[in-house]
Amino acid sequence: MKRIWNTLYKVLAVGLLAYAIIYGLTASIPRIALMDQSSRILFYHVPMWFTVIVLMTISVVQSIRFLRMIDPDYQAASNPLLADAKAHEAARVGLLFSVLGLITGSIWGRVTWKAHMEESLSLYWTNDPILVCALISALIYMAYFLLRASFGEPEQRAKVAAVYNIFAFATLIPLYFIIPRILPGLHPTADGSDAGGGSFVLSSSKAIDNTYRMILYPGALGFIFMGLWIYELRYRLQHLQIKWENIQAEKEYLANQNPI
Amino acid sequence: MSIFSFFSIIFLQGQENGSMLLRSEKIYAVLAVVLVVFISLVLFMLRTQINIQKMEKRLEDK
Numbered sequence: 001m002k003r004i005w006n007t008l009y010k011v012l013a014v015g016l017l018a019y020a021i022i023y024g025l026t027a028s029i030p031r032i033a034l035m036d037q038s039s040r041i042l043f044y045h046v047p048m049w050f051t052v053i054v055l056m057t058i059s060v061v062q063s064i065r066f067l068r069m070i071d072p073d074y075q076a077a078s079n080p081l082l083a084d085a086k087a088h089e090a091a092r093v094g095l096l097f098s099v100l101g102l103i104t105g106s107i108w109g110r111v112t113w114k115a116h117m118e119e120s121l122s123l124y125w126t127n128d129p130i131l132v133c134a135l136i137s138a139l140i141y142m143a144y145f146l147l148r149a150s151f152g153e154p155e156q157r158a159k160v161a162a163v164y165n166i167f168a169f170a171t172l173i174p175l176y177f178i179i180p181r182i183l184p185g186l187h188p189t190a191d192g193s194d195a196g197g198g199s200f201v202l203s204s205s206k207a208i209d210n211t212y213r214m215i216l217y218p219g220a221l222g223f224i225f226m227g228l229w230i231y232e233l234r235y236r237l238q239h240l241q242i243k244w245e246n247i248q249a250e251k252e253y254l255a256n257q258n259p260i
Numbered sequence: 261m262s263i264f265s266f267f268s269i270i271f272l273q274g275q276e277n278g279s280m281l282l283r284s285e286k287i288y289a290v291l292a293v294v295l296v297v298f299i300s301l302v303l304f305m306l307r308t309q310i311n312i313q314k315m316e317k318r319l320e321d322k
Binding site for chain 2: 017021025035036037038040041044045088096100103104107108111163227229230235236237240241243244247250
């Protein structure tokens with residue numbers, strides 16, 4: 001069953017992304033005044049953030065699992081460091097998608113909010129609350145990697161990183177879901193926005209046209225599967241590295257036990 | 261997949277919808293986004309795959 005799922009989601013990733021590219025570039029979509037054809041970027045930019053949320057959730061769940069596994073009362077069936085490796089790799093792939101979300105958003109912003117960007121004396125950036133919050137969340141996760149890198153001992157590194165990861169995930173809730181809804185901004189979901197288009201939330205009064213949804217949702221699923229695929233590859237690499245480190249440690253131990 | 265997107269655009273050139281699409285200045289921003297996203301993802305996957313193979317070889321040699 002696991003093997004079928006492992007193949008199925010990869011096939012779905014390729015199929016759904018091919019659909020998102022071909023249909024996303026060729027379908028006839030309702031024109032949005034300010035955006036013109038650039039509204040097609042929605043199919044590639046918004047799924048980045050959906051994928052970030054899925055991967056960061058996996059990361060925090062694995063961190064919590066790690067903290068549970070190191071509890072002396074808990075009978076861990078596998079090496080707790082593997083759960084930490086999963087948390088680390090999910091956060092790494094999540095950060096990749098986060099950076100891609102910022103880059104694609106920046107390109108889209110340039111063609112849509114050119115005047116606002118020139119006003120803020122920047123070519124690719126404006127102080128829109130969603131942009132700033134997205135950047136802050138990326139920086140918080142970059143700090144997670146810096147923190148990990150500052151510890152040499154694997155157990156201690158994993159413990160500190162797991163606790164920090166829970167904090168980092170908790171900040172995503174206000175940064176992604178609360179602050180952008182409170183403050184006025186340029187994104188269509190914000191109050192007082194002149195960006196046109198609308199929200200992709202079905203129940204919203206400013207909801208986007210269904211033609212967009214036909215491409216956005218399957219595409220988003222494709223990107224999420226692609227994210228999971230990359231995460232699986234990264235975890236495999238990390239697993240091999242842990243194996244290699246264990247062999248090296250064993251060798252070192254034996255050399256210390258039987259000095260020539 | 262990025263190659264797909266270019267073929268789609270070329271394919272559309274001869275069609276009414278396509279020529280409209282190509283006349284839009286902003287379509288280049290869409291292509292830039294598609295290229296940035298897919299090239300980054302494919303390169304990241306390839307790099308990881310190469311590292312996995314290297315590591316597997318190293319473990320086999322031991």
